[in-house]
Amino acid sequence: MRISQVGEFGLINLLNKAMINSPTGVVAGIGDDAAVLKVSGDQWQLFTTDMLVEGIHFRLDWASYFDVGWKALAVNISDIAAMGGKPTHGVISLGIPAETRVEDMEELYLGLRAVARRFGVNLVGGDTVKCPERLVINVALLGEVAAGKAILRSGARPGDIIYTTGTLGTAAAGLHILLNGGNYPDPIKETVLRAHLRPEPRVQAGTLLSSLPGVTALDDNSDGLAAELREIGRASGVGCLIWEKALPVAAEVQQLAALTGADILDWVMNGGEDFELVFTVQPAYRKQVEAALTKAAVDFAAIGVITSAREGLIMERVNGTREAMGQTGYNHFTD
Ligand SMILES: Nc1ncnc2c1ncn2[C@@H]1O[C@H](COP(=O)(O)OP(=O)(O)O)[C@@H](O)[C@H]1O
Ligand SMILES: Cc1ncc(C[n+]2csc(CCOP(=O)(O)OP(=O)(O)O)c2C)c(N)n1
Ligand SMILES: [Mg+2]
Incomplete structure (x- = not known):
């Protein structure tokens, strides 16, 4: 084989x-x-x-x-x-x-x-x-x-809210420019190339999350949001519903997608290398966790909710329709 x-x-x-x-x-x-x-x-x-x-x-x-x-x-x-x-x-x-x-x-x-x-x-x-x-x-x-404070991928339960830090798809947008060339305004180039070439690990956000109650799963986004959700889903025995309209995308990435005709959702879901943290929070602790992140100036967005395993990975599109998530991120040997 x-x-x-x-x-x-x-x-x-x-x-x-x-x-x-x-x-x-x-x-x-x-x-x-x-x-x-x-x-x-x-x-x-x-x-x-x-x-x-x-x-x-x-x-x-x-x-x-x-x-x-x-x-x-x-x-x-x-x-x-x-x-x-x-x-x-x-x-x-x-x-x-x-x-x-x-x-x-x-x-x-x-x-x-x-x-x-x-x-x-x-x-x-x-x-x-x-x-x-x-x-x-x-x-x-x-x-x-x-001891006892490591947050694994396996603790997510149906009803938990799914969050990400920062914005998604930025590093993939940088890779797009590097692979395809083209002349784009400096602010776009600076943002997307920096994300691709000089990723910033989210240590402050991670240690803060480990000190808070109700944070049930945590993963970093190296292979694309779809891949990381699949990993949390598999480890926790759950499914995910993601709200497309809640996905945080930098203005520069939106501008680049408009200029190139590229698919932002593909960058977000399958691009990878954003190195943001994807995490889940029990609904009862939602306010407390959000307040602590805001106080520490960590940017974050609620992007969906954990469902049951049999529902799999579903995306609620901006127009309200629900679709199974197609590709599932970066995979060496098949990409
Ligand atoms: N060749 C290998 N032998 C043993 N364990 C491995 C090997 N490659 C990857 N792993 C383990 O498989 C898991 C998934 O790997 P990977 O997707 O690379 O994780 P990450 O995205 O966090 O770097 C990790 O727990 C990693 O330690
Ligand atoms: C020249 C080049 N082509 C393509 C990519 C895109 N790319 C390569 S590996 C990868 C995924 C992340 O790498 P991996 O080794 O799977 O990291 P891990 O999940 O183990 O942290 C991506 C998106 C790149 N960074 N550079
Ligand atoms: Mg690895």
């Missing part, structure tokens, strides 16, 4: 067998944004890794080495934020084509250090190997969260 027949997530499911040999230390293993491990009575450790591959996650003709370093650490920090945790220590592994310039690798480390400084992460090791043709960068990152 070829990997393209099972896709990224089918492959992970097939490989996920007999992985845990000392279960007492593992609160949550494969299946969430980061593993949750018991290290002491009052702190849990979070552990995650994500890899960037030249040609798949970035192109060096449109991203600087600084951008690549920035993104490599930022996407990992986002997975820690998506558990409600704070990032602590990272290791960096590089696969480098032999002809790469030393100065370029130094620039990549300026990008890594800039994100590390911003989020108080220590870079404590790594590995360096030769890699034919393409630059590969992998980060493994530890984080911490108070």
Whole structure:
């Protein structure tokens, strides 16, 4: 069988067998944004890794080495934020084509250090190997969260309200410009390219959510809203109803879509790499959570409601009709 027949997530499911040999230390293993491990009575450790591959996650003709370093650490920090945790220590592994310039690798480390400084992460090791043709960068990152306070993908229940931080589809709009070229007003280019090249992990929002009551599930949006809702749906055994008219889209993204004729909904649902947090809240705590987010100046929007698993993923369109959500986000091997 070829990997393209099972896709990224089918492959992970097939490989996920007999992985845990000392279960007492593992609160949550494969299946969430980061593993949750018991290290002491009052702190849990979070552990995650994500890899960037030249040609798949970035192109060096449109991203600087600084951008690549920035993104490599930022996407990992986002997975820690998506558990409600704070990032602590990272290791960096590089696969480098032999002809790469030393100065370029130094620039990549300026990008890594800039994100590390911003989020108080220590870079404590790594590995360096030769890699034919393409630059590969992998980060493994530890984080911490108070015991019992990690927010998994599995806690959503019917009736919970679905939220996202920030706006959606911005990074995909940036990728659209990079892939297709074209001349657009500077404010549009700046917003969408920054979202694609220099994502900002939502650590402040994640740690705040983990301190609040009634937050039942949390995920970061790396593969597109449809994919993340599918993951929450599968982990929690629920379905989702999303209100199209409530989806937050930046004005610059709306302008770009109008200029290019691109489908905003496709960017939002399937584009990915927004690294916003998608989360669910019990209705009884809705006011309290919204007030806390507003007080902390975290921008958010209520975008739908959790339903039962048999209803699946449904979108209520602006015209009031309801449709099953079609594509389900980014998948290595099938995209
Ligand atoms: N090769 C692998 N072996 C074991 N676990 C994996 C592998 N690839 C991914 N996973 C796990 O599968 C889950 C889904 O992965 P992924 O979609 O990459 O998560 P994320 O979007 O949070 O980075 C995660 O819990 C991850 O740790
Ligand atoms: C050159 C290039 N082409 C396409 C993309 C779009 N893209 C690549 S990977 C990806 C999804 C996120 O990456 P993944 O490795 O699945 O991250 P994870 O979900 O593990 O955090 C997207 C939208 C890109 N960033 N760069
Ligand atoms: Mg991953």
